[in-house]
Amino acid sequence: MPDADLNLLINQQPYRLPVGATLSDAIELIGLKPPFAAAINLEFVPRSQYAQRRLAEGDRIELIAPVTGG
Numbered sequence: 001m002p003d004a005d006l007n008l009l010i011n012q013q014p015y016r017l018p019v020g021a022t023l024s025d026a027i028e029l030i031g032l033k034p035p036f037a038a039a040i041n042l043e044f045v046p047r048s049q050y051a052q053r054r055l056a057e058g059d060r061i062e063l064i065a066p067v068t069g070g
Contacts, residue, residue, distance in 0.1 A: 010061045023053040026061055036065040 005016040017025055038045045039062045045053055
């Protein structure tokens with residue numbers, strides 16, 4: 001029986017999500033709130049595509065929040 005979870009890296013940390021999960025699911029898992037930018041395997045993903053972008057085994061997700069201050 002195939003594994004029912006995907007092994008992913010989110011900001012270099014290992015996570016597991018169910019097969020069929022989207023980028024929105026990954027963002028919800030870690031609880032990040034906007035504003036931020038997202039990339040999968042170093043490819044920028046527009047916010048409008050988060051809910052449609054399905055994840056695959058071994059994907060490397062980077063969620064980058066802006067740094068404020070000065």
